[in-house]
Amino acid sequence: MSFVAVLVGRWFVTKKGLVTGILTAAGATGQLIFLPMVGYLATVAGWRVPALVVAAGALVMIPLVLAAVRDHPHRLGLEAYGASPENPTPPEPVRTGNAVAVALGTLREAAGTRTFWLLAGGFAICGASTNGLVGTHFVPAAHDHGMPLTTAASLLALVGLFDVVGTIASGWLTDRIDPRYLLVTYYALRGLSLMVLPQLLAPNVEPSMWVFIIFYGLDWIATVPPTVALCQRHFGGRGAMVFGWVFASHQIGAAIAATGAGVIRDINGEYDLAWLIAGGLCLLAAVLSFLIPRRLTPAVPRPVVEVPS
Template sequence: MTEPLLDETAPSRRRRLPHRAWIVAVVAFLTLVGAAAFRSVPSVLMDPLNKEFGWTHGTIGLAVSINLLLFGLISPFSASLMDRIGIQRVVAGALLLVATGSGLAVLMTDEWQLLLLWGVLVGVGTGSMSMAFVATVTGRWFVARRGLVSGVLTAAGAAGQLVFLPLIAYLSESFGWRVPSFTVAAVALAVIPLVLTLLPDHPHAVGLEAYGATESEPTPPRVALAKGTARYAFDVLREAARTRVFWLLAGGFAICGASTNGLIGTHFVPAAHDHGMPTTAAAGLLALVGIFDIAGTVASGWFTDRYDPRILLVVYYTLRGGSLLVLPMLLGPSTNPPMWAFIVFYGLDWVATVPPTVALCQRTFGAKAPVVFGWVFASHQVGAAVAALGAGLIRDHAGSYAPAFVISGGLCFFAAAMSWAIRARRNETTTVPEPVVV
């Protein structure tokens, strides 16, 4: 009598379970939050390292610059590597690199060690879990709600770096700079089991279809590279570089990186401290930027599913440029209403550019979009690296960050003009040989 009852209710119980894609998205979200938090440590430790070792802002900015540069340059190769050996192995290996670099940093006594550990090891590790990871996860696991999920995961990558700043600043001021560095290593190691158990490489690997897949829009195929990982990444770059869309996206995204991670993410805390604001208070303001960034980037993903992503980029860059031009007038020993307005506005706009940029890459380059976006994101980090180093040098020689803010604001208007010039066509694709479907 009970067997028919079990047979009738089992399907209903299965229907109530969430699609596995959402679990994958949650794990990816947590991984990206952690990866971003790992990169936030050097900006808060700039003054403690300067006091203990006498290292200049330019030297520490160079370590951050190397970190940001590798964070971007490794992205297209990690996207290719995920196609070859799988997401799980790449992300787990990246977390191990972060743990090694951050853990050994507590023993450093010389500048080259800072450049190697926080610059190279942590840069490569976090770069393997960057925005190309977002493009890979959303491209494989989602057909419906792809823009929205891209926005959520992008918010994780940016917000994590900022939300953890107050905690890192508190640990640094209370226990010394080595404690937050060691904490990052421990957290990175703790995330590895989560990745290995809950982050399948592809829906087909667990007998599923992507969320929202239909006969007209099927699950993106599982692919294997027909050539070496590095060679394929460079072939995609060579062919994508022949298109006008690629250069307009890459140029705008370079300015995006310079005006966010490179300038504000790295130098806002010391810039505010120059005007008498306590480090913990400045870090708290950046944390608020991260909180509002979640809302702004998720909303940007929602807009990207419904409106022209090119127009969205024009709006985002224009508003960001205006806000940077007025920032030098807002800095002071305490917060005021105009500064709160800047924090809210800048948070909403922080990385709202990512979902429309991903959408333009997917629309233009098809199955190769994750690798192409990896190269576009590399330009983002090149811009961030230049700004991280350049703003530090400006501060050392001019005694103020104000010129850096003004230059960055002007560049944002140029990025808006480049975005306006984009004419992406769905059928405009590169001629790189397609990966092999398996």
């Protein structure tokens, strides 16, 4: 076990992109587990029962987090994974000041840079094209074409399965390739695949649909590791906090797409226009990613902390 801990620690220290990919891919595991069950419950019991089941699952996590998760390894009498006598675990800082003020101050300073808006714009489109559109509307769109709900939900769960592979691979690539180029590739290929999707939906699952599910799964949230890396590269000590604001744009984009696609479906009676718009936006996100400066912008300074001696 100690060997595994040291190995994981060295990955975290030297291969941050890979570890970010592994942690991000864990979210897809929940999709893989829950979606078929949610689809079945929605079919036999209506939408309220699966909503309550998911809410109950979230509530179960609260005592587990309170009991098991700590902010610093010293609180458990441990050293950080990868720590050594030459590179010991830094002491836990005592943070002062209002957390909300620090977060808003970080946003204000980051928002004064071109890089922040390019990252936020691309990630908003990422949320629109994944959680907002495919995650919310793929099942009803497939059902519009005669596909059973449980079959469509199972296909969406498979997206989560392949996402585990794709996001881990993306983390590995992020440690070796310019993250900007990875984002350009991911967004461009995602956009093209969404433009093709209306021709693939049918009552039965054809081989072309399997190709889409595999590809889209590999690309689903592969954008996270390179986006995190770019936030760290350009904003230094506050990279994590800046990524939090960039991720907020992801959720805003998802909300807009979820609503907009529903409106398009109500007006046109089909989702085709929604897929095409999302595909075009993904191509725009590829352009935004390409425009992220290569030169590092001045890092947003770390918040003032007091470290006990």
